[in-house]
Amino acid sequence: MPPRPVDIELRVRYAETDQMGVVHHSVHFVWFEMGRTEYCRAAGFSYAEMEKSTGIFIVVAEARCRYRSPAAYDDRIQVRTWPAEISHRMIRFEYEVRHLDSGRLVATGETFHVPVNSSGRPVPMPPAHLAQLQAFADSGAPAGG
Amino acid sequence: MPPRPVDIELRVRYAETDQMGVVHHSVHFVWFEMGRTEYCRAAGFSYAEMEKSTGIFIVVAEARCRYRSPAAYDDRIQVRTWPAEISHRMIRFEYEVRHLDSGRLVATGETFHVPVNSSGRPVPMPPAHLAQLQAFADSGAPAGG
Amino acid sequence: MPPRPVDIELRVRYAETDQMGVVHHSVHFVWFEMGRTEYCRAAGFSYAEMEKSTGIFIVVAEARCRYRSPAAYDDRIQVRTWPAEISHRMIRFEYEVRHLDSGRLVATGETFHVPVNSSGRPVPMPPAHLAQLQAFADSGAPAGG
Amino acid sequence: MPPRPVDIELRVRYAETDQMGVVHHSVHFVWFEMGRTEYCRAAGFSYAEMEKSTGIFIVVAEARCRYRSPAAYDDRIQVRTWPAEISHRMIRFEYEVRHLDSGRLVATGETFHVPVNSSGRPVPMPPAHLAQLQAFADSGAPAGG
Numbered sequence: 001m002p003p004r005p006v007d008i009e010l011r012v013r014y015a016e017t018d019q020m021g022v023v024h025h026s027v028h029f030v031w032f033e034m035g036r037t038e039y040c041r042a043a044g045f046s047y048a049e050m051e052k053s054t055g056i057f058i059v060v061a062e063a064r065c066r067y068r069s070p071a072a073y074d075d076r077i078q079v080r081t082w083p084a085e086i087s088h089r090m091i092r093f094e095y096e097v098r099h100l101d102s103g104r105l106v107a108t109g110e111t112f113h114v115p116v117n118s119s120g121r122p123v124p125m126p127p128a129h130l131a132q133l134q135a136f137a138d139s140g141a142p143a144g145g
Numbered sequence: 146m147p148p149r150p151v152d153i154e155l156r157v158r159y160a161e162t163d164q165m166g167v168v169h170h171s172v173h174f175v176w177f178e179m180g181r182t183e184y185c186r187a188a189g190f191s192y193a194e195m196e197k198s199t200g201i202f203i204v205v206a207e208a209r210c211r212y213r214s215p216a217a218y219d220d221r222i223q224v225r226t227w228p229a230e231i232s233h234r235m236i237r238f239e240y241e242v243r244h245l246d247s248g249r250l251v252a253t254g255e256t257f258h259v260p261v262n263s264s265g266r267p268v269p270m271p272p273a274h275l276a277q278l279q280a281f282a283d284s285g286a287p288a289g290g
Numbered sequence: 291m292p293p294r295p296v297d298i299e300l301r302v303r304y305a306e307t308d309q310m311g312v313v314h315h316s317v318h319f320v321w322f323e324m325g326r327t328e329y330c331r332a333a334g335f336s337y338a339e340m341e342k343s344t345g346i347f348i349v350v351a352e353a354r355c356r357y358r359s360p361a362a363y364d365d366r367i368q369v370r371t372w373p374a375e376i377s378h379r380m381i382r383f384e385y386e387v388r389h390l391d392s393g394r395l396v397a398t399g400e401t402f403h404v405p406v407n408s409s410g411r412p413v414p415m416p417p418a419h420l421a422q423l424q425a426f427a428d429s430g431a432p433a434g435g
Numbered sequence: 436m437p438p439r440p441v442d443i444e445l446r447v448r449y450a451e452t453d454q455m456g457v458v459h460h461s462v463h464f465v466w467f468e469m470g471r472t473e474y475c476r477a478a479g480f481s482y483a484e485m486e487k488s489t490g491i492f493i494v495v496a497e498a499r500c501r502y503r504s505p506a507a508y509d510d511r512i513q514v515r516t517w518p519a520e521i522s523h524r525m526i527r528f529e530y531e532v533r534h535l536d537s538g539r540l541v542a543t544g545e546t547f548h549v550p551v552n553s554s555g556r557p558v559p560m561p562p563a564h565l566a567q568l569q570a571f572a573d574s575g576a577p578a579g580g
Contacts, residue, residue, distance in 0.1 A: 014327065015171060015320045017164040019218055024160050025495040026464040030305045033461075037304065037364065048364040060460040064499040070555065073164055074327065074338040120505065159472065160465045170350040171323075174316040175450045182449065182509065193509040205315040209354040215410065219472065219483040265360065305459050309452040309508055316450060363454055 003137040005082040006042045008035055009100055012075045022070035028107050029063055032095050035081030036111075039093070043136035045129055054126045058091070058113045065109040076100035083137050088124040090114055091133070148282040150227040151187045153180055154245055157220045167215035173252050174208055177240050180226030181256075184238070188281035190274055199271045203236070203258045210254040221245035228282050233269040235259055236278070293427040295372040296332045298325055299390055302365045312360035318397050319353055322385050325371030326401075329383070333426035335419055344416045348381070348403045355399040366390035373427050378414040380404055381423070438572040440517040441477045443470055444535055447510045457505035463542050464498055467530050470516030471546075474528070478571035480564055489561045493526070493548045500544035511535035518572050523559040525549055526568070 010031065018024040040047040051057060071077055078100045085092040091113045097106040115125045155176065163169040185192040196202060216222055223245045230237040236258045242251040260270045300321065308314040330337040341347060361367055368390045375382040381403045387396040405415045445466065453459040475482040486492060506512055513535045520527040526548045532541040550560045 011324075011327075013320060014163060014323050015169050018159060019162040019164065019166045020492050020494070021164045025498055026160060026461045026468075029461040029464070030303060033304050034301075037301075046364060048362070057455050059455070059505075060502055062499070062501045063460055064497070066497045067495055070494075072338070074336060156469075156472075158465060159468050165347050165349070170353055171316045171319040174319070175448060178316075178449050179446075182446075191509060193507070202310050204310070204360075205357055207354070207356045208315055209352070211352045212350055215349075217483070219481060304453060305461060307454040308449060309454065309456045311454045314450050 001138070001140050003082040003084065004139050005080045006035065006039045008038045008079050008081070010034065010077050010079070012071055012073050012077060014073050017073050020070075022072055025065070025067060028065045028067070028097060028109060029111075031077070031079050031097060032063070032065075032081070032093070032109055032111055035079040035095055036093055039081045039083070039136075040129075040133070044132045050126065050129050054129075055118055056115050056123060056126055057118070058115050058125075059120075060111055061090070061114045062112040063109070064111070065107050067107050068105045071097070071099070071106045077106065083133060084110065086130070086134050086137060088127070088130055089122070091125070146283070146285050148227040148229065149284050150225045151180065151184045153183045153224050153226070155179065155222050155224070157216055157218050157222060159218050162218050165215075167217055170210070170212060173210045173212070173242060173254060174256075176222070176224050176242060177208070177210075177226070177238070177254055177256055180224040180240055181238055184226045184228070185274075185278070189277045195271065195274055199274075200263055201260050201268060201271055202263070203260050203270075204265075205256055206235070206259045207257040208254070209256070210252055212252050213250045216242070216244070216251045222251065228278060229255065231275070231279050231282060233272070233275055234267070236270070291428070291430050293372040293374065294429050295370045296325065296329045298328045298369050298371070300324065300367050300369070302361055302363050302367060304363050307363050310360075312362055315355070315357060318355045318357070318387060318399060319401075321367070321369050321387060322353070322355075322371070322383070322399055322401055325369040325385055326383055329371045329373070330419075330423070334422045340416065340419050344419075345408055346405050346413060346416055347408070348415075349406050349410075350401055351380070351404045352402040353399070354401070355397050357397050358395045361387070361389070361396045367396065373423060374400065376420070376424050376427060378417070378420055379412070381415070436573070436575050438517040438519065439574050440515045441470065441474045442513055442515050443473045445469065445512050445514070447506055447508050447512060449508050452508050455505075457507055460500070460502060463500045463502070463532060463544060464546075466512070466514050466532060467498070467500075467516070467528070467544055467546055470514040470530055471528055474516045474518070475564075475568070479567045485561065485564050489564075490553055491550050491558060491561055492553070493550050493560075494555075495546055496525070496549045497547040498544070499546070500542050502542050503540045506532070506534070506541045512541065518568060519545065521565070521569050521572060523562070523565055524557070526560070 016027045080096040084094045095109040161172045225241040229239045240254040306317045370386040374384045385399040515531040519529045530544040
């Protein structure tokens with residue numbers, strides 16, 4: 001069973017466009033990050049609270065995006081997020097960005113995340129949060145929309 | 146004698162444009178901030194070091210920009226920065242943004258800054274840094290260019 | 291009767307924070323812009339469509355923000371927007387940004403807007419859109435929430 | 436002989452940091468773009484002029500970054516850029532981001548670029564610009580610094 005995804009919706013901001021008239025390619029990584037925030041919330045915890053309570057930060061080790069078609073100002077966008085790999089040392093998320101109305105694919109991506117302490121040293125993922133993430137990912141039914 | 150200004154130069158980034166084909170109006174505030182960083186350095190201290198060594202943050206209490214003419218991708222831009230008012234409770238910076246080649250005015254602005262501690266409570270400006278800023282502002286000769 | 295306001299809600303993005311741990315002061319201007327987009331939509335037209343169909347751009351002539359209290363990552367934010375002045379040459383919008391849950395004031399602001407053609411020359415506001423904006427602003431009952 | 440690289444230098448802006456106290460991971464893609472702008476200029480043409488004179492846009496088809504170590508506010512950064520593959524249908528740039536003072540590696544990345552016309556349809560690279568890029572890449576000696 002594939003990992004359960006979480007969907008968010010957003011509207012393209014004017015400030016997110018560039019002079020080509022479409023969303024600048026660095027913005028998709030910000031949308032991915034919004035997807036991760038909501039994935040954690042759907043799994044039962046707040047990423048903001050986790051950072052504060054554990055002192056652990058989940059840093060981005062690698063990020064990648066394939067741009068399939070442009071997104072324009074005021075377009076309604078759906079970002080689908082799911083963890084493709086989960087371990088206590090690394091989490092890999094994958095993403096699909098679509099036009100909400102047409103379903104047209106805008107971008108796909110993946111990001112790799114590594115837990116570190118406040119000195120930047122790799123540490124294991126906080127076990128309770130890892131368990132919540134894994135349980136939600138395994139829970140199958142589609143979420144959001 | 147007016148306060149001594151400091152000039153910085155930059156090139157407009159593609160990511161700073163929007164679909165109107167010009168620099169997005171939120172970007173000018175980022176340029177003002179770059180001007181302040183270099184103003185501190187010219188005055189003899191690093192703002193980054195000040196934050197670390199004193200635990201004091203200088204928060205923006207108000208910001209204002211008047212847009213006179215557009216700036217475009219790859220334009221060379223000059224940002225002139227000077228402190229129009231300095232006290233131990235508040236600093237007000239003013240700015241002039243110009244096309245470097247033509248001298249055409251792009252924007253003018255001002256920002257108000259208040260020192261706070263890590264809990265966000267207002268505190269006096271660190272006295273040594275305040276003195277450096279004041280001495281440099283009073284030193285008259287134009288800087289940069 | 292004061293102009294009818296429109297409220298939008300958003301969540302603070304991680305990318306919108308800076309190393310002070312709060313939302314960077316340039317971001318509020320992006321939120322104001324989102325408020326204007328939704329104001330136009332509430333008034334009956336799409337700003338994106340207006341740009342395309344009339345060839346007229348509404349440029350920001352001045353922008354100002356007073357920062358009252360910080361906003362943090364993942365905070366739920368409300369942006370209230372209303373046109374404080376409307377004429378065929380200039381529109382002035384005002385804004386109140388609040389924490390959605392506590393109602394605490396985060397920022398207030400205003401922006402001045404001038405219609406220009408594709409060469410950047412001032413032109414009158416497209417009359418049909420101006421009328422829609424005025425009629426909605428005069429219609430009194432609060433919107434959004 | 437490896438393709439000739441071009442180096443640019445920049446200082447990390449306060450606005451580029453996030454609440455982790457380091458540069459947000461979406462910013463590196465903006466730096467890569469700055470590297471490409473200067474690569475074109477070193478090769479003898481302005482990317483801005485090319486867009487205007489040919490009506491051709493070079494869109495980003497894929498972007499990828501590996502984050503090796505953090506960059507902090509006010510750090511001096513070097514971005515090295517070179518075209519790893521050049522054809523009339525696609526250009527692949529590679530990047531190395533380093534702390535200028537220590538030489539410590541901050542990030543590596545690559546981006547894939549495809550020329551399109553104003554309707555977004557793939558077209559061949561403008562031949563004169565392609566030739567300039569190729570000639571410069573083949574010219575061997577290190578550039579910049």
